Amino acid sequence: MPRYQFVLLDADRTLFDFDMAEDLALTAVLEANGLPCTAEVKAVYREENHKAWALFEEGKVTKPQLTALRFSRFMERMGLQGDGAALNLQYTTNLATHCIPLEGAEEVCRLLAKECRLFIVTNGLEKVQKGRMSRCAFRDCFEAMFVSEEVGYQKPQKEYFDFAAQHIDGFDPAKAVVVGDSPASDILGANNAGLDSIWYNPKAEKM
Structure with a gap:
């Protein structure tokens, strides 16, 4: 026993391997929206995503707030125009297809x-x-x-x-x-x- x-x-x-799945999904979203798809740009998203999840795990934001927050702050930091909620939906839909x-x-x-x-x-x-x-x-x-x-x-x-x-x-x-x-x-x-x-x-x- x-x-x-x-x-x-x-x-x-x-x-x-979430990191690989995340990279594949993020690349697809950036390319589909004509946004810069560089290591530096992805690093900014990951930083904002990490911050948002930390707030969630600390109970400071809800799940809907988390998903909206990470992309809206990413767009703000990059000085880009776009709908953070729409980008998040594209991202999660793509991410759901990757199991590595x-x-x-x-x-x-x-x-x-x-x-x-x-x-x-x-x-x-x-x-x-x-x-x-x-x-x-x-x-x-x-x-x-x-x-x-x-x-x-x-x-x-x-x-x-x-x-x-x-x-x-x-x-x-x-x-x-x-x-x-x-x-x-x-x-x-x-x-x-x-x-x-x-x-x-x-x-x-x-x-």
Whole structure:
């Protein structure tokens, strides 16, 4: 019997290459709108996106505010004209088509699924995450996916993990572990919920 029976896995940058998916979607949006498509321009968007998600995870903005904020601030900083909300819709629609597993992710999940029950816990947009998961070659490994937009709470809020626990049949917190790349959402969230955690840290960063 394995130490953990319930493995709650983060999606982006833990199982899936979000950075590549983001780049593909962002490139498509910029090119479709005749906007500059350079590394510098993309870096500005990523900075504003990171700021917006940080505000969301701190509970300072709602999900609709987040999605509008990142592109409107990006456009402002670049001195460009355009509808931030419309660009965001184009971006999320394109992003939903890209599911790129990180190296070894499928093999690890298939091995774990033989001994444990696997679930996805992700702070994302329902349309995007479900679209991407529908294209995942190893989606059969997971019993369920809990998307923050659908749950109504987000990592690291305790309520998010409480919701997941309540919707997992036979859930035992003493036999559960959260695995993710983000100390601020995955590890802190596990701590808030009284769950064990494993920090996926391929770059050997300091917490």
